[in-house]
Amino acid sequence: MRVLPDDQPWVFDLISPDDAVRAAARRRNQAVIAGASEALRRYNKVWTRPDFVPLAHAFVRETERTLKGLVSAFCSAEDPQVRARYAPYAVLYLQWEERYPAELTESWMWSIWTAKEVVLRNLHRQGVPPELGPEIADLIVAALHRPYRCKDWRYASLLHQVAPVERIVTIDDDRARFALHVVRNPAVNVTRATYPRWLAAQPAR
Numbered sequence: 001m002r003v004l005p006d007d008q009p010w011v012f013d014l015i016s017p018d019d020a021v022r023a024a025a026r027r028r029n030q031a032v033i034a035g036a037s038e039a040l041r042r043y044n045k046v047w048t049r050p051d052f053v054p055l056a057h058a059f060v061r062e063t064e065r066t067l068k069g070l071v072s073a074f075c076s077a078e079d080p081q082v083r084a085r086y087a088p089y090a091v092l093y094l095q096w097e098e099r100y101p102a103e104l105t106e107s108w109m110w111s112i113w114t115a116k117e118v119v120l121r122n123l124h125r126q127g128v129p130p131e132l133g134p135e136i137a138d139l140i141v142a143a144l145h146r147p148y149r150c151k152d153w154r155y156a157s158l159l160h161q162v163a164p165v166e167r168i169v170t171i172d173d174d175r176a177r178f179a180l181h182v183v184r185n186p187a188v189n190v191t192r193a194t195y196p197r198w199l200a201a202q203p204a205r
Contacts, residue, residue, distance in 0.1 A: 010025055011067050011089065014096050014100075015096050026103060067093060068109065070089035071118075074087055074090040074119075075119065090122070093115060094139050097149075113150040120158070124158055133161075136158060137167070140155050140179070141168065144168065144173060148175070153190070153192055160182070174202075
């Protein structure tokens with residue numbers, strides 16, 4: 001795949017604890033998305049014409065400047081070095097969803113839950129980069145501490161790679177107990193139905 005230009009360090013400001021810095025990053029993000037949306041509008045208007053190809057390329061270029069483009073580069077990478085290069089952007093997306101879900105919803109042109117699922121599925125199937133293990137551990141623990149959100153179940157599929165057991169055991173919750181069950185049973189294949197089945201099999205408390 002074509003490697004994207006590394007000229008988007010500003011996207012990490014989307015999760016800054018500083019409200020002003022985060023707001024400035026969101027404005028920039030919205031401007032980039034607006035450019036992608038306009039390119040898509042022009043493409044959709046003329047896609048049946050012979051000259052539509054340059055407009056299609058314009059849409060791709062604009063999308064590559066968004067966080068979605070960077071996350072997509074991670075998910076589609078076949079070269080391990082390319083995947084490692086874009087892995088921080090995939091984790092950034094998960095951190096944005098965890099910390100500021102309302103802002104993400106306002107700032108994302110596509111389904112935020114589909115993006116979350118695609119990233120978590122990729123991390124499960126292709127592996128969590130070792131250097132990002134601590135950040136994934138933080139995300140797993142944060143998901144266990146809050147009310148369930150769409151696609152959170154996929155975090156459980158990462159527990160065979162990243163298992164912050166010492167933090168999970170401090171959480172008095174059925175989901176945390178299920179997480180420990182997954183950690184202690186490597187043969188468990190986590191699907192959407194695994195937790196409900198496990199929960200139904202537990203003795204009344």
